[in-house]
Amino acid sequence: MRSLRKRYGGVDAVRGIDLEVRRGEVFAFLGPNGAGKTTTVEILEGYRERDGGEITVLGEDPQRAGGDWRERIGVVLQSCRLDPYLSVRESLELYAGYYRSPRPIDETLELVGLREKADARAGTLSGGQQRRLDVGIALIGDPELLFLDEPTTGFDPSARRHTWETIAGLRDLGKTVFLTTHYMDEAQRLADRVAVIAAGRVVARGTPDGLGDRESLPTTISYRLNGETVSVQTDRPVEALHELTERALKEGLELEGLEATRPDLEEVYLSLTAEGAGTGAGAESSP
Amino acid sequence: MSGLALVAHQFRYDQKTFWRNPASVFFTVAFPVILLLIFATVFGDETVDVGGGIETTTYYVPAIVTLSVISATMQSLAMSLVIAREDGRLKRGRGTPMPPWVFIVGRVGNSIVVALLMLVLIATLGRVAYGVDVPWEHLPAIVLALVVGAAAFCCLGIALTAAIPSQDAAAPIVNALLLPLYFLSGIFIPDDQLPSGVIHFADAFPIRHFFEAFFGAYVPADGGSAFEWGNLAVVAAWGAVGLLIAVRRFRWTPRSG
Numbered sequence: 263m264r265s266l267r268k269r270y271g272g273v274d275a276v277r278g279i280d281l282e283v284r285r286g287e288v289f290a291f292l293g294p295n296g297a298g299k300t301t302t303v304e305i306l307e308g309y310r311e312r313d314g315g316e317i318t319v320l321g322e323d324p325q326r327a328g329g330d331w332r333e334r335i336g337v338v339l340q341s342c343r344l345d346p347y348l349s350v351r352e353s354l355e356l357y358a359g360y361y362r363s364p365r366p367i368d369e370t371l372e373l374v375g376l377r378e379k380a381d382a383r384a385g386t387l388s389g390g391q392q393r394r395l396d397v398g399i400a401l402i403g404d405p406e407l408l409f410l411d412e413p414t415t416g417f418d419p420s421a422r423r424h425t426w427e428t429i430a431g432l433r434d435l436g437k438t439v440f441l442t443t444h445y446m447d448e449a450q451r452l453a454d455r456v457a458v459i460a461a462g463r464v465v466a467r468g469t470p471d472g473l474g475d476r477e478s479l480p481t482t483i484s485y486r487l488n489g490e491t492v493s494v495q496t497d498r499p500v501e502a503l504h505e506l507t508e509r510a511l512k513e514g515l516e517l518e519g520l521e522a523t524r525p526d527l528e529e530v531y532l533s534l535t536a537e538g539a540g541t542g543a544g545a546e547s548s549p
Numbered sequence: 550m551s552g553l554a555l556v557a558h559q560f561r562y563d564q565k566t567f568w569r570n571p572a573s574v575f576f577t578v579a580f581p582v583i584l585l586l587i588f589a590t591v592f593g594d595e596t597v598d599v600g601g602g603i604e605t606t607t608y609y610v611p612a613i614v615t616l617s618v619i620s621a622t623m624q625s626l627a628m629s630l631v632i633a634r635e636d637g638r639l640k641r642g643r644g645t646p647m648p649p650w651v652f653i654v655g656r657v658g659n660s661i662v663v664a665l666l667m668l669v670l671i672a673t674l675g676r677v678a679y680g681v682d683v684p685w686e687h688l689p690a691i692v693l694a695l696v697v698g699a700a701a702f703c704c705l706g707i708a709l710t711a712a713i714p715s716q717d718a719a720a721p722i723v724n725a726l727l728l729p730l731y732f733l734s735g736i737f738i739p740d741d742q743l744p745s746g747v748i749h750f751a752d753a754f755p756i757r758h759f760f761e762a763f764f765g766a767y768v769p770a771d772g773g774s775a776f777e778w779g780n781l782a783v784v785a786a787w788g789a790v791g792l793l794i795a796v797r798r799f800r801w802t803p804r805s806g
Binding site: 352 | 555558559562565566569570633636637638640641642643644645646647648802
């Protein structure tokens with residue numbers, strides 16, 4: 263994808279994005295609401311037309327690609343309510359019928375962890391279970407590339423964990439996954455590589471750990487001494503910890519809750535997206 | 550799968566969804582039956598001054614079939630398509646290799662099959678409960694009128710979705726259009742009690758013409774033809790207009806959210 267652009271009513275929603283996703287990796291497209299994530303992913307999926315730039319997805323331009331291309335991709339939209347009157351199994355069977363060589367139903371049920379719910383109506387599932395069924399439907403055509411648009415937004419922690427397990431399992435199947443999210447921890451947990459988008463531009467990219475020069479930022483050492491919390495920032499955490507613990511042992515001090523923490527990814531992310539948003543007004547008008 | 554096999558596949562699941570949805574079963578299947586029972590009970594002993602005088606029940610059987618066909622097609626399609634559109638299911642379907650026309654043909658097939666079932670149900674009820682003869686000798690005319698009407702009102706239903714912005718708006722918009730026209734077109738109130746001005750007004754809309762076409766096939770005037778070509782042509786023309794609007798204005802993506 264090269265210099266992708268999209269305008270809505272005179273507002274630039276996507277302002278020149280370059281991305282390359284490698285086969286077999288989980289790629290997270292991370293950014294706050296209104297950053298242009300859904301616009302970008304829907305252009306990649308072939309739902310929207312772009313105003314500029316070049317895109318190749320599995321060797322084809324999504325804007326012109328047909329049924330054969332759609333056999334090779336799977337899509338989970340940001341919001342979709344599946345037919346409440348069909349059972350989980352029937353929902354998978356319905357979509358399986360659209361593909362030339364679908365995955366086996368039982369295997370797919372297992373993969374998304376809905377085997378026990380196979381005969382339950384989709385309308386009776388929890389939000390997390392519905393989302394996993396949605397992922398199952400996206401997988402039923404056995405696609406090479408899967409798009410997941412904010413797969414866990416609005417979930418409680420246990421539902422998120424279940425959905426994460428399902429997505430992590432996709433990497434083992436050798437699928438390429440393009441994931442959008444506004445949760446830093448989700449990108450960190452699932453992705454091989456991350457691009458951070460703010461106000462229609464990529465403001466950082468890399469592996470989740472190396473994002474935003476996190477390595478070069480100071481480490482925080484904190485502990486409680488006599489009921490008071492002490493917090494020190496240092497560029498040389500090994501040395502500082504050694505000195506601290508040596509002194510504590512000598513003087514018989516108890517360092518309660520001692521910990522050394524690298525800068526919070528969430529903070530890195532917030533500072534990155536805040537910088538990005540600062541450079542462009544009107545970012546929130548992207549749908 | 551070939552196109553036809555795909556349509557059959559889609560149709561099977563549309564049937565399951567239809568029969569499991571309490572709202573569609575009530576409004577499309579149970580409600581017309583209840584209406585026939587009420588009308589027959591309240592006005593059963595009277596006669597209607599149409600075609601030299603007929604029993605009220607003989608009048609209401611084709612009237613309620615007309616309503617059932619419109620309900621199974623225009624009403625049911627407009628509602629279910631708007632719900633699927635706003636739920637994101639139509640958009641989701643576009644993300645699969647299934648050609649879009651398969652989805653529409655499956656739904657239309659579902660509506661026409663339900664309309665035919667309603668013909669059988671209402672005609673049987675009319676025969677068994679009220680002794681209204683089933684005019685077997687006019688079966689070709691009856692089926693033709695029903696299929697032309699069902700196809701036309703399917704097109705109108707799909708076209709109507711373009712004017713419905715949300716799920717909540719679907720039922721009010723559909724009923725605001727259909728209910729008054731049922732009254733004015735002689736479905737609820739027999740022809741002979743309607744002022745001629747009202748009937749002229751109703752003639753501007755397709756329901757009245759479909760009713761006349763179907764009534765003419767079910768209860769033909771003495772010596773008259775069961776085929777009401779003029780009325781059928783008007784119904785078909787309305788269907789064509791609906792089709793044109795549907796092709797241009799139908800959307801697959803949610804309007805809200």
